[in-house]
Amino acid sequence: MTTGLTKYDRRMYAVMNRREGRPLYATAARRRALVCAHIALTAIGVSCWTAMVFAEWMWPVFVLLATLLLWCVATGAINGATRGLLELRGRALDERQLRERDRVLARAHRLTSLLLLAVAVGIGFLGWLGDVRMEALVTPVLIGVLVPHWLMPLWVAGLTVGDEPDED
Numbered sequence: 001m002t003t004g005l006t007k008y009d010r011r012m013y014a015v016m017n018r019r020e021g022r023p024l025y026a027t028a029a030r031r032r033a034l035v036c037a038h039i040a041l042t043a044i045g046v047s048c049w050t051a052m053v054f055a056e057w058m059w060p061v062f063v064l065l066a067t068l069l070l071w072c073v074a075t076g077a078i079n080g081a082t083r084g085l086l087e088l089r090g091r092a093l094d095e096r097q098l099r100e101r102d103r104v105l106a107r108a109h110r111l112t113s114l115l116l117l118a119v120a121v122g123i124g125f126l127g128w129l130g131d132v133r134m135e136a137l138v139t140p141v142l143i144g145v146l147v148p149h150w151l152m153p154l155w156v157a158g159l160t161v162g163d164e165p166d167e168d
Helices: 007-016 028-054 060-081 095-129 136-161
Strands: none
Touching: 028 060, 028 136, 060 136, 095 136
């Protein structure tokens, strides 16, 4: 850690490096399962929110609240596994971590670009082959693409982080 850190930087560094959640992400298989669970919880949460907003159903609010709690725990565990790689300011990271963060962000950008391409092609086929009103798809599709764009760096970081050395 470099000098010149603010009180906030030191506090966030301490929070991101706590080891209480280590059993959740101690092995690569557990980290993969954690990221998969986070992706599933995200999909459930976005689906419930979309159903509440666009279908005007109210029952998904209960599912959304339960999902949100689990989603927050999973997010914290992934941040713990990466030791706050994406949450800490650049001045709180060393050169290796800054390179790792740049690598993760580049890979996440490429994956999000492929996702956007797949969505654009899929919507094009729906409009060309099907009898679907494009206006009805715009907002849900935008939300469905925005959320992975926002969370892809976290998922990539969680999947690519290496095992920590054993404590002697």
